[in-house]
Amino acid sequence: IQMTQSPSSVSASVGDRVTITCRASQGIVSYLAWYQQKPGKAPKFLMSAASSFQSGVPSRFSGSGYGTDFTLTISSLQPEDFATYYCQQANSFPLTFGGGTRVEI
């Protein structure tokens, strides 16, 4: 299953609303996860499309979608949110990731 993320990068300011989309090449029900990765660090699980959040993830992050189209929204961008975000389908092996979306100032 191929995962296509858009945009590949986005320039935004603190306080902006940012939406990242992820499209699967075939239906994956709700088996999608979002990760945040900062430079030089390991990825961090944010949430699944089934609204399972990792503890400590701020409420400004939200996810939605079903089937083939999913979105990650940051309602009010904070300085610590500048990072690269990846989606991952969890419907079947091989697990596959989107190409990433770099959120930059």
Place this chain on the structure above:
Amino acid sequence: EVQLVESGGGLVQPGGSLRLSCAASGFTFSSYWMSWVRQAPGKGLEWVANIRQGGSEKYYLDSLKGRFTISRDNAKNSLYLQMNSLRAEDTAVYYCARYSESSGYLDYWGQGTLVSVSS
């Protein structure tokens, strides 16, 4: 606190082998599937392999089958990745991660270990 600590990376010549290890703590290791994921320099994430709790079921990225072997030792709370016939394109940071069987996401990650394949 869940902790995953990888080790075993380094510089290896093309055609060589390496064995990566991942030491797990802070959770019941034997109750979880585990995964390896890699990231080439400046590139995105690529899933490598998964192993079931008891080690009886394994899945691999097709392009790596026959060269990479995932294994685990539940008595030692450890995950392994044996990598043979290494190629330049295997150069990457390798992460171990805990896999949620019910939802398919990777909820905890190690800090990664760098494997460089070069002559």
